[in-house]
Amino acid sequence: MNAVAASLAPEAPRTAVVLLGTGVVGRALLTLLGTPAAGSLRLVGAANSRRQHVFADGLRPADVPDALAKARDGRDNAPLLAALDATGAGRKVVIDATACTKEATRHAEWLERGYHVVTANKALAGGHLQGWRALQAASAGGAVYGDAATVGAGLPVLSTLRRLRRCGDSLLTLEGVFSGSLSWLFNQYDGSRPFSALLGDARRLGFTEPDPRSDLSGEDVARKLLIIARHAGFALGSDEVEVESLVPEPLRDLDTKAFLERLGELDEPLARRHAEAKAKGKVLRYLARLNQRGRARVGLVEVGPDHPASRLSGTDNQFALTTTRYHSTPLVIQGPGAGPEITAQALLGDVLAL
Ligand SMILES: NC(=O)c1ccc[n+]([C@@H]2O[C@H](COP(=O)([O-])OP(=O)(O)OC[C@H]3O[C@@H](n4cnc5c(N)ncnc54)[C@H](OP(=O)(O)O)[C@@H]3O)[C@@H](O)[C@H]2O)c1
Numbered sequence: 001m002n003a004v005a006a007s008l009a010p011e012a013p014r015t016a017v018v019l020l021g022t023g024v025v026g027r028a029l030l031t032l033l034g035t036p037a038a039g040s041l042r043l044v045g046a047a048n049s050r051r052q053h054v055f056a057d058g059l060r061p062a063d064v065p066d067a068l069a070k071a072r073d074g075r076d077n078a079p080l081l082a083a084l085d086a087t088g089a090g091r092k093v094v095i096d097a098t099a100c101t102k103e104a105t106r107h108a109e110w111l112e113r114g115y116h117v118v119t120a121n122k123a124l125a126g127g128h129l130q131g132w133r134a135l136q137a138a139s140a141g142g143a144v145y146g147d148a149a150t151v152g153a154g155l156p157v158l159s160t161l162r163r164l165r166r167c168g169d170s171l172l173t174l175e176g177v178f179s180g181s182l183s184w185l186f187n188q189y190d191g192s193r194p195f196s197a198l199l200g201d202a203r204r205l206g207f208t209e210p211d212p213r214s215d216l217s218g219e220d221v222a223r224k225l226l227i228i229a230r231h232a233g234f235a236l237g238s239d240e241v242e243v244e245s246l247v248p249e250p251l252r253d254l255d256t257k258a259f260l261e262r263l264g265e266l267d268e269p270l271a272r273r274h275a276e277a278k279a280k281g282k283v284l285r286y287l288a289r290l291n292q293r294g295r296a297r298v299g300l301v302e303v304g305p306d307h308p309a310s311r312l313s314g315t316d317n318q319f320a321l322t323t324t325r326y327h328s329t330p331l332v333i334q335g336p337g338a339g340p341e342i343t344a345q346a347l348l349g350d351v352l353a354l
Contacts, residue, residue: 012088017351018045018054018080021097022064025120025149028344029097030061038348044083047075049100054079056086077106084115091354095347096121105131111138111145118146118350120343125150125230126223129237132230146350151224152178152317152337154346160333161231164323171232173322174290175330178224178298180315180338181207181215182286187312191278195270196263207315207338211256216246216266218286221298225288228319234294244299246270246286277302285309308332315339 017033019026026046033043045054046064052075053059053067073079084092094110096103096119104123108131111117124131125147139145148154161171177183184207188198202208208215222241229236245252248266251259270284277284282302287309290296303310309318317337320330336342 012090013042013058014040014089015091015093015351015354016042016044016084016087016089017093017095018047018084019043019064019095019097020047020080020103021100021121022046022048022068023097024340025343025347026097027065028340029095029347030064032344032348033061037352041351042087042089044087045080047077047080049098050075052076052080054083056083081110081113081115091116093118093351093354095119095351097344097347099123101127107145108134108138111135111143112141114141114143116144116146116351116354118149118347120149120347122150122220122223122227126227127238129230129235132226144354146347146353147227148350149343149346151227152319152333152335153180153339153343154349155317155319155333155335155337157228157319157333158231160331161228161321164321164325165232167325169323169325171290171321171323172292172327173330174225174228174232174288174319175309176288176319177285177309177312177317178221178288178319178337179215179286180317180336181209181212182221183312183317183337184315186283186285187314187316189270189274189284191271191274194264194267196267199263199266211259213247213252213259217252218243218245218298221286221288222296225290225296225298229290229294229296232290234290234296236294236296240294240296242295242297242299244297246300273300281305283310285312308334 042058044056048068051071053071093116098121101123104121107117107124151157181202185198185202199212222243251262282304284300285303287301288298315338316334318334320332322330
């Protein structure tokens with residue numbers, strides 16, 4: 001019997017959770033919820049984009065996919081919140097493992113109603129400034145917003161920044177590689193093979209989204225930069241990040257199949273950029289940057305061998321924080337910044353920290 005099932009008991013649990021999203025990250029979290037580490041939690045509901053399944057006395061995480069497949073009702077959050085309420089738990093938590101903007105817009109409302117929210121979904125905190133402000137106002141009420149999974153898949157970036165700020169330190173500049181797929185692509189790219197061939201490898205290895213334009217557009221990196229910058233006190237609007245997309249203009253509006261057939265059109269411009277960098281003894285990296293005046297940019301940059309990003313490997317992320325007290329050399333946080341297991345662990349860690 002797994003840990004969550006063993007904890008099924010008539011008395012109120014200390015923490016009850018519902019899970020939105022049973023995709024790659026959601027499934028990894030269901031596995032973790034079945035381990036002893038999650039023994040103090042009661043899972044009372046789960047949903048995908050089409051339906052939900054609830055049981056206030058507690059669900060076995062392993063049964064969720066089957067239960068969802070058999071569920072009949074259309075998608076509605078009310079039964080999920082009602083199941084949380086019915087437990088009488090001291091802590092009621094909505095875990096958002098979707099990328100759905102509609103669900104993200106509800107985060108502030110759930111916090112206001114006293115539900116803690118733990119999320120991998122960046123759409124609210126990394127979206128319009130108005131949404132960020134609503135989140136800040138709602139969090140002041142006592143319910144907690146667990147956001148470790150939104151940046152660096154749980155690398156201790158946001159928690160470190162919060163700790164520094166509590167000590168009176170402040171972020172001056174930020175620079176880094178915030179995308180596992182773009183990190184891998186430019187760590188590999190040495191001009192010997194076309195960029196499109198590497199991109200094909202990255203897709204097969206599961207490092208990119210099924211439509212790699214989600215990675216190549218830079219929008220996901222921009223959302224992460226916005227989240228960190230806002231945590232650091234820069235009230236940046238979503239239109240204030242300059243984003244260099246690696247997708248050539250004519251390929252942006254094609255359907256996925258047509259785009260994949262024309263991947264070769266990425267090669268020539270990137271080969272030219274690579275050759276220019278190489279002639280100066282440099283390499284290309286897709287960097288996110290925030291300067292002291294709050295200017296934010298994500299895009300391709302030539303970096304020399306002494307730059308920390310030039311020494312990255314695999315799908316590692318890197319966050320270099322220069323602050324008033326980490327001034328002569330930056331505080332660098334580096335490590336795997338994508339992957340379902342570590343992202344799910346970041347979600348579980350935020351729930352257990354409540
Ligand atoms: N994968 C990673 O390594 C990673 C790392 C860090 C952060 N993240 C973030 O984690 C989130 C999930 O990523 P993923 O890779 O697991 O995506 P995914 O495999 O595409 O799964 C998304 C899940 O969300 C469900 N969903 C969509 N709209 C919903 C709604 N309104 N209510 C309930 N469920 C809904 C989908 O339902 P259906 O099954 O019905 O389609 C699917 O189960 C994203 O925000 C992503 O940016 C992912």
